[in-house]
Amino acid sequence: MHLFRPIFSLLLVILFFQSARPQPSQVSQPDNQIFTAKLQALIAAAGNNPRLKAADAKVQASFSSVNIRKSLDPPQVAVEFYQAPVASFPNPFKDQMEYDYSIQQMIPFPGKLGAMAGAEQKRTDMLKADRRTLEQDIVRNVKSTYYELYLIYRRLETNHETRELVRSFVAVARKQYETGMGKQSDVLRAQTELSVLVNDSLVLSQQRKSMEGMLNALCNRPITTEIGFIPEIEPVINDYNPDSLMQVAKKNRPELKSMQAGIRMQQAERCAAGKDFLPDFMLRGTYKQMARTTDDWALMIGATVPIAPWSFGKYSSGTTQAEAKTAEAQAELDNMKNMIVSEVNDALLKVESGNERLKLSKETSIPQAQQALESAMAAYKTGKQDFLMLIDIQRMLVMAKLDYHMAVMNLLDSQSRLERAVGISLDEIDKVSERGNR
Secondary structure: OOOHHHHHHHHHHHHHHHHHOOOOOOOOOOOHHHHHHHHHHHHHHHHHOHHHHHHHHHHHHHHHHHHHHOOOOOOEEEEEEEOOOHHHOOOOOOOOOEEEEEEEEEEOOOOHHHHHHHHHHHHHHHHHHHHHHHHHHHHHHHHHHHHHHHHHHHHHHHHHHHHHHHHHHHHHHHHHHHOOOOOHHHHHHHHHHHHHHHHHHHHHHHHHHHHHHHHHHHOOOOOOOOOOOOOOOOOOOOOOOHHHHHHHHHHHOHHHHHHHHHHHHHHHHHHHHHHHHOOOEEEEEEEEEEOOOOOEEEEEEEEOOOOOHHHHHHHHHHHHHHHHHHHHHHHHHHHHHHHHHHHHHHHHHHHHHHHHHHHHHHHHHHHHHHHHHHHHHHHHHOOOOOHHHHHHHHHHHHHHHHHHHHHHHHHHHHHHHHHHHHOOOHHHHHHHHHHHHO
16 A cells, blocks of 8 residues: 555656646647738738828928929019109009009029929939838838747747646645655745746736737837737748848848939039029010000010129039039948948848757757656656756746747847848848849
8 A cells, every 4th residue: 555655646747747748739830821911911001100101291292392393483573653743642543654564584594493303303212212211110120029029929828838837746746745755845836936937927918918019009000909819930941142132232222222312313413503503584574554655665684694703602612512412422322332231241140040049949959858857757756856856947948948939039030130131021032042042
């Protein structure tokens, strides 16, 4: 009878540990389609971001400015009461000797308005590229926040699995204590560990709601809108050709397109500044209604003199300023090209490092931690391992699983960073890499 009781207790320990371990049917299977569909829906909703709407309005305002630039100034119409007797003041229609009706129009030298409109069109192109830059930044923020929310869900799942296992620890420790084979301190340690896990679960739930609120803010939706469960996925691991990515980035980064449009705008403004040396014309027609003689009319043609000594410096300085701004824009473009090369290289290194870390966690860390737990369980059954060591090893397994999920999140984030650095999506990057590897 005394021999049967320890054997029965050991069988209970094995049964509890085996029931606490997640079975293959209980493990959530990777579901990349649902994961991607949720992410794409959020990216589409982010199109309502107020900052994007402001950028759209800015582009529209600049587009309207093109018509403003190429339009003539409004004509000036006037009526002059000429040679009015002082005695008739303040009545302008009493005893007038003459009424002069005139209309005049300023006409810039041919080509001036077109040059100014061309510069404004280049500015519109620059703002469109800036809008694309802002859009990519918002998409990057949506993805980064979404991946953090993904990690929180994985931590919540791991926490739930660990709580179930620790509950089995509590039951086993209590049974061992009741049969005289364990200590009360083992029960208290297991209960304390369970309380810590419950508290961690509450903190994670709060973090989940906070991340959902950030995503909803980016999408311009009510802050309490439910995002829904994000399933576990198997990340795609690809090799990328660095040289191809560098070339693609130089062609697709919206910042470069914005700066290139800015250079063209400065060049157009330089052209417009050069035309300031050409005169503008003024036409004025006048009809004179006479009180005592026949009516007559007059025509006046005038022109500005930009090369006058007191005005020449204004226009020559404008040309010099436009040339300096063009040189500044070109230097900034060259610097941005260097920075983009650095960004692409850094993002690519992070992707490669993420691939290695993910592989290490999946193929080495988790299997080793699982083996350590199984070994500790076997030692505990024979009395060679204490209860506290089981909890420590269980923590080690939990950390290995969390490291794996963290590696998945970091890889996804690194891939998103690479997308932003190159200026195109991962699918397009894969196509470029395939062409580069041929």
